[in-house]
Amino acid sequence: MKNYTSIKDIEHIDNWIQEAKELKRKPLNNNLLGKNKTLGLLFFNSSLRTRLSTQKAALNLGMDPIVMNVTGDAWGIEFGDGTVMNGTTAEHIKEGAAVISQYCDIIAVRAFPTLTDKEKDESEEVLESFVKFASVPVVSMESATGHPLQGLTDAITISENTTKKKPKVVLSWAPHVKALPHAVANSFTQAMQKMDVEFVITNPEGYNLSSEITKDTPIYHNQEEAFKDADFIYTKNWSSYDDYGKILKTDLDWMITKEKIGDAKFMHCLPVRRNVVVEDAVLDSDSSLVIAQANNRTYAAQLVLKKILENL
Amino acid sequence: MKNYTSIKDIEHIDNWIQEAKELKRKPLNNNLLGKNKTLGLLFFNSSLRTRLSTQKAALNLGMDPIVMNVTGDAWGIEFGDGTVMNGTTAEHIKEGAAVISQYCDIIAVRAFPTLTDKEKDESEEVLESFVKFASVPVVSMESATGHPLQGLTDAITISENTTKKKPKVVLSWAPHVKALPHAVANSFTQAMQKMDVEFVITNPEGYNLSSEITKDTPIYHNQEEAFKDADFIYTKNWSSYDDYGKILKTDLDWMITKEKIGDAKFMHCLPVRRNVVVEDAVLDSDSSLVIAQANNRTYAAQLVLKKILENL
Amino acid sequence: MKNYTSIKDIEHIDNWIQEAKELKRKPLNNNLLGKNKTLGLLFFNSSLRTRLSTQKAALNLGMDPIVMNVTGDAWGIEFGDGTVMNGTTAEHIKEGAAVISQYCDIIAVRAFPTLTDKEKDESEEVLESFVKFASVPVVSMESATGHPLQGLTDAITISENTTKKKPKVVLSWAPHVKALPHAVANSFTQAMQKMDVEFVITNPEGYNLSSEITKDTPIYHNQEEAFKDADFIYTKNWSSYDDYGKILKTDLDWMITKEKIGDAKFMHCLPVRRNVVVEDAVLDSDSSLVIAQANNRTYAAQLVLKKILENL
Numbered sequence: 001m002k003n004y005t006s007i008k009d010i011e012h013i014d015n016w017i018q019e020a021k022e023l024k025r026k027p028l029n030n031n032l033l034g035k036n037k038t039l040g041l042l043f044f045n046s047s048l049r050t051r052l053s054t055q056k057a058a059l060n061l062g063m064d065p066i067v068m069n070v071t072g073d074a075w076g077i078e079f080g081d082g083t084v085m086n087g088t089t090a091e092h093i094k095e096g097a098a099v100i101s102q103y104c105d106i107i108a109v110r111a112f113p114t115l116t117d118k119e120k121d122e123s124e125e126v127l128e129s130f131v132k133f134a135s136v137p138v139v140s141m142e143s144a145t146g147h148p149l150q151g152l153t154d155a156i157t158i159s160e161n162t163t164k165k166k167p168k169v170v171l172s173w174a175p176h177v178k179a180l181p182h183a184v185a186n187s188f189t190q191a192m193q194k195m196d197v198e199f200v201i202t203n204p205e206g207y208n209l210s211s212e213i214t215k216d217t218p219i220y221h222n223q224e225e226a227f228k229d230a231d232f233i234y235t236k237n238w239s240s241y242d243d244y245g246k247i248l249k250t251d252l253d254w255m256i257t258k259e260k261i262g263d264a265k266f267m268h269c270l271p272v273r274r275n276v277v278v279e280d281a282v283l284d285s286d287s288s289l290v291i292a293q294a295n296n297r298t299y300a301a302q303l304v305l306k307k308i309l310e311n312l
Numbered sequence: 313m314k315n316y317t318s319i320k321d322i323e324h325i326d327n328w329i330q331e332a333k334e335l336k337r338k339p340l341n342n343n344l345l346g347k348n349k350t351l352g353l354l355f356f357n358s359s360l361r362t363r364l365s366t367q368k369a370a371l372n373l374g375m376d377p378i379v380m381n382v383t384g385d386a387w388g389i390e391f392g393d394g395t396v397m398n399g400t401t402a403e404h405i406k407e408g409a410a411v412i413s414q415y416c417d418i419i420a421v422r423a424f425p426t427l428t429d430k431e432k433d434e435s436e437e438v439l440e441s442f443v444k445f446a447s448v449p450v451v452s453m454e455s456a457t458g459h460p461l462q463g464l465t466d467a468i469t470i471s472e473n474t475t476k477k478k479p480k481v482v483l484s485w486a487p488h489v490k491a492l493p494h495a496v497a498n499s500f501t502q503a504m505q506k507m508d509v510e511f512v513i514t515n516p517e518g519y520n521l522s523s524e525i526t527k528d529t530p531i532y533h534n535q536e537e538a539f540k541d542a543d544f545i546y547t548k549n550w551s552s553y554d555d556y557g558k559i560l561k562t563d564l565d566w567m568i569t570k571e572k573i574g575d576a577k578f579m580h581c582l583p584v585r586r587n588v589v590v591e592d593a594v595l596d597s598d599s600s601l602v603i604a605q606a607n608n609r610t611y612a613a614q615l616v617l618k619k620i621l622e623n624l
Numbered sequence: 625m626k627n628y629t630s631i632k633d634i635e636h637i638d639n640w641i642q643e644a645k646e647l648k649r650k651p652l653n654n655n656l657l658g659k660n661k662t663l664g665l666l667f668f669n670s671s672l673r674t675r676l677s678t679q680k681a682a683l684n685l686g687m688d689p690i691v692m693n694v695t696g697d698a699w700g701i702e703f704g705d706g707t708v709m710n711g712t713t714a715e716h717i718k719e720g721a722a723v724i725s726q727y728c729d730i731i732a733v734r735a736f737p738t739l740t741d742k743e744k745d746e747s748e749e750v751l752e753s754f755v756k757f758a759s760v761p762v763v764s765m766e767s768a769t770g771h772p773l774q775g776l777t778d779a780i781t782i783s784e785n786t787t788k789k790k791p792k793v794v795l796s797w798a799p800h801v802k803a804l805p806h807a808v809a810n811s812f813t814q815a816m817q818k819m820d821v822e823f824v825i826t827n828p829e830g831y832n833l834s835s836e837i838t839k840d841t842p843i844y845h846n847q848e849e850a851f852k853d854a855d856f857i858y859t860k861n862w863s864s865y866d867d868y869g870k871i872l873k874t875d876l877d878w879m880i881t882k883e884k885i886g887d888a889k890f891m892h893c894l895p896v897r898r899n900v901v902v903e904d905a906v907l908d909s910d911s912s913l914v915i916a917q918a919n920n921r922t923y924a925a926q927l928v929l930k931k932i933l934e935n936l
Contacts, residue, residue: 028348036652038680048386048403052378052415056350059376064683066676069385073693074672075895084899086801091672091895094907095914099894102919103676177398270411271387271403275396283406290407295414340660360698360715364690364727368662371688381697489710582723583699583715587708595718602719607726 001311003131004304005124005140007151007190014195016152016303017159023306024299027060033309034063040104041067041141044111044126049270049297050141050149054108057301061309066104079125093126097133106137106308113144113181115245121145137308139301142183150269151187153300155195157293158232161265166196167231170264172223173203174277175254176237179245184269185236186213193217202226203238206248210241223254230264232289235278258282265289313623315443316616317436317452319463319502326507328464328615329471335618336611339372345621346375352416353379353453356423356438361582361609362453362461366420369613373621378416391437405438409445418449418620425456425493427557433457449620451613454495462581463499464612467507469605470544473577478508479543482576484535485515486566486589488549491557496581497548498525505529514538518560522553535566542576544601547590570594577601625935627755628928629748629764631775631814638819640776640927641783647930648923651684657933658687664728665691665765668735668750673894673921674765674773678732681925685933690728703749717750721757730761730932737768737805739869745769761932763925766807769834774893775811776924779819781917782856785889790820791855794888796847797827798901799878800861803869808893809860810837817841826850830872834865847878854888856913859902882906889913 078089111126127143192199220226256278390401423438439455504511532538702713735750751767816823844850880902
């Protein structure tokens with residue numbers, strides 16, 4: 001594997017899950033693999049879990065992480081081809097990515113979508129420009145349309161916590177006060193489609209994810225119906241895809257409650273707004289897997305970095 | 313010891329001082345103790361000495377420091393219980409602290425007071441929330457009401473520089489243009505109360521520290537009288553405690569001068585505003601211990617981290 | 625060598641170039657030299673290449689880099705002597721530099737010029753204050769009037785890429801939308817003056833660099849004439865030195881084009897504004913050495929740090 005930019009880069013997810021579980025048991029077993037190798041973590045946007053867990057993963061492999069908040073620490077980056085750069089951007093991605101490749105053995109990038117320009121977001125301009133112009137492997141730490149480290153984490157967590165051969169997993173939209181990306185929901189969907197689970201999505205009308213992502217996954221507009229016999233309820237807000245980036249609904253009737261989820265396990269990628277997305281009673285109960293998920297972020301990142309390092 | 317959040321966590325300060333002096337002589341003697349362990353340094357506020365010395369201390373112990381400016385790098389953190397999070401905060405401390413505990417073996421936190429809400433500040437909302445919700449040890453890098461790494465540093469520095477069995481130590485208020493916290497003065501007071509010194513405080517009327525801190529320590533409103541026969545003059549501005557967070561006095565008659573201090577050693581936690589808090593002639597003379605104090609920050613932090621690591 | 629703040633600190637540049645080439649062949653050969661030593665990287669301004677390459681260089685030598693964005697992470701620094709600090713600055717450089725010296729074995733500083741106060745800029749207030757008040761070696765990561773790590777890099781790159789015994793090297797001004805410093809052009813000029821090259825400068829009238837820098841280096845106001853038989857064309861914008869910090873010219877007739885440079889190699893320190901400073905066709909061609917230059921930043925920094933470490 002060269003780059004890791006999408007759940008599509010996972011050939012056999014069950015094998016990856018097994019490998020991640022092994023890493024988790026012995027996280028320092030490969031701690032010479034990354035010796036004298038640097039991981040550049042480039043943030044165009046805020047990050048807590050990804051920032052810390054990816055550094056921890058790199059350290060477990062013996063790598064040296066170098067963190068940079070691109071906009072604040074460095075220069076405004078230009079992505080347009082042929083642009084006359086007489087505006088606010090000072091460095092073109094062609095140079096930027098090639099230059100960073102001189103100092104970092106692997107480049108990890110976080111860049112959120114605009115949520116106003118669907119075409120631009122779907123082109124994955126930032127991430128794909130790094131892939132194109134970097135001479136070293138590139139890892140997505142969440143891009144405009146995907147969060148594949150999170151999706152892999154979630155697959156590991158479900159595998160660890162299921163008691164059934166083929167559990168029922170529901171991805172449920174939930175309300176939020178801000179317009180949020182589709183990245184987490186997309187990657188979760190793609191991960192579940194690769195696993196041996198009964199996977200359904202539930203969201204209000206107008207909130208269907210891109211049909212290129214959901215494919216033949218059943219979509220319910222009735223949350224209660226979708227939740228029936230669920231083993232895992234993965235919750236996430238996203239803004240409308242069809243009416244791109246818009247908030248169509250703000251009332252709390254889709255908020256996740258203890259009553260709604262019954263015996264199912266609750267999952268969320270975090271950060272989560274309490275009593276908007278989900279009520280306290282869920283997060284504060286044993287049904288919640290959110291901290292276990294966060295913990296698995298380290299091993300998902302470590303597995304990806306390990307696979308790339310082995311291939312350098 | 314699990315957490316280090318207050319001078320109260322020091323049982324026998326004389327033993328700690330001896331241990332710190334040993335660490336200072338051989339700072340790399342324990343450099344395998346922290347191997348493969350991460351220290352998360354979380355800053356809600358600016359920091360220079362604490363930022364650098366705590367990283368240096370961690371490195372001396374073989375730890376990997378991971379620094380995060382919480383607000384800029386990550387998300388706005390919510391501390392309220394039961395809050396409907398539909399405002400500006402995106403992550404609750406319940407998740408935040410638990411999540412960071414997945415990646416860091418020790419969490420160090422800096423969070424200044426509001427200086428407008430006494431009750432909130434005295435509740436130590438931020439620091440105590442980390443203590444409550446983190447599953448790993450927590451170290452204060454200055455909180456609303458205390459700066460125990462500084463207090464320990466100051467105790468070490470006085471011990472190193474005294475020529476007497478029981479020196480006279482004066483904590484003196486000095487003027488400043490901004491409303492400053494009580495944290496340093498509080499922790500210094502608590503440290504001195506544990507040491508075999510003659511300790512007095514001097515400040516203008518209206519500037520008494522909390523009586524729960526000062527206890528039976530003599531307070532002089534006459535600076536000259538307090539300075540008589542002093543061996544160490546520790547200077548710090550703080551805003552009014554009684555008229556909470558207010559600046560009652562801005563004229564420079566309480567500024568520390570060479571003439572005032574005589575043969576006493578001058579101490580300050582830094583940063584210090586020259587010719588407002590203290591005149592150049594003091595800082596630029598041999599009477600000043602401020603750089604020696606700054607140096608001891610490393611060993612105070614290293615001692616605290618060592619004690620916690622030994623207990624993990 | 626104690627400090628590295630100017631190309632003048634290089635005694636025999638040819639020897640340095642040879643040493644840097646050796647480091648480049650075996651970058652990890654000295655990876656115990658910096659063990660348990662910290663490099664403090666202090667940024668008063670943005671940085672990408674310098675930020676990453678200097679960290680990489682430190683890591684190659686086994687050092688622990690500690691990065692600080694001074695203004696954002698710490699406190700406003702006061703440089704004036706005798707100032708009554710009742711304004712916005714909270715820490716004097718006298719304490720700042722001395723304190724940082726307690727935690728870092730070498731201090732690297734980036735501080736750009738004002739471009740409004742020539743006298744202040746030429747005094748190198750920030751860099752020289754660190755040199756004066758730090759008790760450890762200081763390295764310039766670009767100061768008001770020089771960028772000696774870049775100048776050394778450029779000398780290495782020219783040496784690596786020349787096919788002639790005495791190549792012709794041209795430093796050409798190019799247009800830009802913002803007023804830029806003279807630092808890179810100054811240090812490049814000083815480096816070329818130490819090398820066995822035919823060196824000329826070309827810039828529009830009113831854009832001559834300081835005559836204390838250019839000395840007897842020929843200056844052409846006709847770009848075409850200067851470019852004749854050039855082997856290397858090093859391009860950089862700078863604001864007027866005589867009409868200090870002003871932009872006198874914005875039209876693109878001095879922009880570097882494929883046609884203009886002919887068979888010469890193109891060099892630039894980056895970041896570069898495409899189609900303002902230089903057209904795409906140059907940067908995207910084999911004539912461009914900009915990425916090779918960026919790569920050599922690591923070895924220039926590593927050589928400087930190695931020389932300082934060997935002298936500690």
